[in-house]
Amino acid sequence: MAQSSRKIINDPVYGFITLDHPVLLSIVAHPWYQRLRRINQMAFAHLVYPGAVHTRLHHSLGAYHLMCSAVSELQRKGFAIDEEEALGVKIAILLHDIGHGPFSHALENVLIRGVHHETLSLEIMKVLNKDLDGQLTLGIDIFTGAYPKRFLHQLVSGQLDMDRMDYLTRDSFFTGVSEGVIGYDRILKMLTVRDGELMVEEKAIYSIEKFLVARRLMYWQVYLHKTVVSAEKMLVRILERARQLVMLGADVPACSPVLDFFLQHPQAPATDTSAGPAGWDVNANLDKFCLLDDFDVMSTIKVWMFHSDMVLSLLSRSLIDRRLLKVRFQATNFDEEYVQEVRKTVAAKLDIPIEETRYLVFTGEAVNTTYNSLDEKINILFRDGSVKDISEVDNALIRQTLTSTVKKFYICYLNT
Template identity: 65%
Template sequence: MPLMRKIVNDPVYGFITIDHPLVFEVIAHPYFQRLRRIQQMAFAHLVYPGAVHSRLHHALGAYHLMGNALAELKSKGVAISQEEEVAARIAILLHDIGHGPFSHALEHRLIEGVHHESISLLIMEHLNKQLGGQLELAIRIFRNDYHKPFLHQLISGQLDVDRMDYLSRDSFFTGVAEGVIGYDRILKMLTVHDGELMVEEKAIFSIEKFLVSRRLMYWQVYLHKTVLCAEQMLVKIISRAKELIRKGIAVNAPTQALDFFLQQKGKLDISQHLDQFCRLDDADVMAAIKNWTLHPDRVLSALCSMLMDRRLLKVRLDSDPTDAELLNSMKVGLEEKTGISPEEAAYLVFTGDASNTTYDPSDEKINILFKSGEVKDISKVDNALIQHNLAHPVKKYYFCYLNPASIPDFFGTPNQL
């Protein structure tokens, strides 16, 4: 392959270098370029207006950190061939390529029962065929089917470069300082022991800061009550559109790709429709929502109008489940004021829960390698800040409902009903 070198100016890390023709070929592929049209943080920009970066930004950032991590490990004598290095970089580039529109918010909604990682693997295998088998090693590393497990741990693990980038990037674009981590120091402290990824003992405090920052970002940004509400409204919009279609009511999507998935009944074999899937992005969904603000179905049009104009449902976040009597009384009140059915009211008054775990050593450990050669889990070092009690998920319950003052705007006055 001919030598090539290109640089990308990244606001978080500065210049990112692309110095291998196969990597450039992957980046230039339409499937990867589609990630430009999928926002990294879904509706977080409704709370943090700067959070409009894309999954392509994140993929390139994780690629950059992967390169730094591999260079550091090689400098410490870890055996990594050029082929393995290129494969690991490509694997992290493509780790999120299976995300659909609005990423996690619509996962399992447009395509039921299929996780984005499964779609990522299908797309990687499809690209591998197009590229004459050159992604075989990248796929093995991605699947954790390679004899050097630390390469997979850099892609998917407690200390993977995926998490390092999204925390650094999301805190940068939201302006939330609590998410800032010392990714450069963590990378410098990475090491490999018995084939497993570990960190040197000098990095203990940086790792603890990393885990605490992740916890704070989840509750302050990713699971912010307004962000949760907006994402759940999007889920309700897609669910309502599908229900109307099942009832034989016309709900036209503005693009063929979105229309294809809305019209599907039952489980779909996504492996047979990868081209259709890769035509989908946030633009399809937002155009549909904009169109459906004028749909004759009052529930669908109300939800779409609220989301378009950021006049969201009211939302409460509590440590205890929403009282069933309160939930029922709010639904009944809405039915009486608008004339909608109990089934329709459930789209506008609903509850649910969100949870996050700071660190679960039973899932995957962060091992600290001491100078003596001893290995300890981060939660077991002396005076550990991260302890086993943080392995239990923190759960909060959200309660979303239509503000009574907004009823006339979306459903008319009682005299109009």
Template identity: 65%
Template structure:
């Protein structure tokens, strides 16, 4: 029987081949297609205008890298059956399917107590029922229960194809060249030792470049102070809407799906509402924000106007935490300028902490296979960059506040 074959033209890798009927079925499913409507990088486009790619782009890119990684391992004599190959490709295709609107930005805000990984598994299990058990092996690999551990490590590990794609893709779309990694060389150097994924000695410098690129991308892009501020403003918008609802003040979203999750503030058994969740995307949230620009509540309407018009809060960064007294003083001063209460001004004047660890050898390790057959963690390699620098967490404390010059007019000017 002739197997259908299609190619997708990707701006990062060129042509991506899809050549298995079950992979077609997964990609065609509405749950998967929903990822077109979820931004990969939330509000990073407010700083890097080209960063408008979505979760589906990333998923297909990770699938492409998985295909290349499996082909490389098979060429080195590592046994991977056709069933394992298809299952691994499906597992990586679906690894991020549980992301909600604006990806990480609203995680734990719209649906509390459930991480996107858990939602991804629930959706995979739902699809498996629909596909009559054809995703059993993909789920087993995804959850790390399959006996060939290296297949799971390709999906979730220090050197997984998920990270390789998002670094490559995000640096491409943002134009931040510091994030460029030698993904093709890393893939060529992958092998398996005692059932686990390792990297040949020749790839040490490429691995170091990968780790440095990760660190630079986090601080230059993912945790950029303006991106961070916009995402916290989004969280505050949802929080304010919920606070008003709790107080009995009507706040309705144009989307019935978003309205459902907004009005259910108590912990939900999300497995009972999975179909509703799979109808939720960025469009629902942005539609609501544009509608709430005209809400009679000043806090909600101003927050929404500021985000839509990119009139964001100011941000200060420093190594030490901002003192409680400093924040209290700033809130009191701004409350006088705006006429808001201290509780209300807290939505506009707040602090927090951003943290990133580039490589923690106490977690999943990057093991290097040397020519003499010995195995060492990358942090134990002589002169390795991460030995002293990249294994320690880096923390930055941020303080977001209203511009005192324009603060007063924001709360007296009618929306449009």
């Protein structure tokens, strides 16, 4: 019996999502894509918002659904997008996050130093393209920006891409944070193209401002919530401590051989030259990477709760039991003398060397820029044919408040 070329998925945010091409079904059925089911979209946000347990697969399918709507709207307005291009841009958005590792951005550049998820996504796409006899070539060109119709790439990666459109909508839905709700349907209706560039019609100005305000509020209320920051930084310190112990020759068993591999070999080569004993070839080890997920990490941390190293076991048990490091934010950097005093207090309480307290007392900064016009712009197409950046529109809220960078400094510390 021939395989059906159409599948309907019931999504809690948008309703029914339709996959209507054999190559799309082949992508979704692939084990490397199915791995996204086992990676939380929002890492540890569920420690604050218990409903935030949706996955990268949910987000990927949601972004694909919005892309279908965007393409249909642009085609309806008469812009030239043939069926091959429509399929290509849908493939690009469906696979845009396939290179994310466990806990997504929380462990970006930690498990694999020197390699970002966009690079891994592209390498995975290339392997899948070979498996699917070159059917992903156009999608890859759109993903990388190599395809001449720039607006197609902007739909995948830009200020108003379907990635951002979905994660704001989906994350606000699953967290219950209504400040993140955006008028995605109206923005999609107002999309247009001018000189090959993606723009929005004048009638969408207020919807765009709402979209940018929602991003700002979601970052500080959800993504950079102090409890989320604490949990994510604790996760990083746990892996750093485990790696340090491995380098010292200690036995630090992981729950899976693939996680063991990345603990032993954190550094991918930055060039074509030999990377030395700690390096490894990205392409040759994609199969290992594509077996990694949140379950490997959390199961291993549960094992490390019982490790003989006090720092590793304390951090691991604290994360599992949600007894997190305390966090304090302020507008200026923390005085180094104050940080050292806190470390001395922790060292005395736990009877450990003060250098080991760097895993339990540390500082950092959280930065967010809602809209940077020096980066890719959001252009507004007016009825008279003129084009303005959203920050240049008369009485624009964006120009007044949202173009500046907001930086907050934090200290995470063991409560003594």
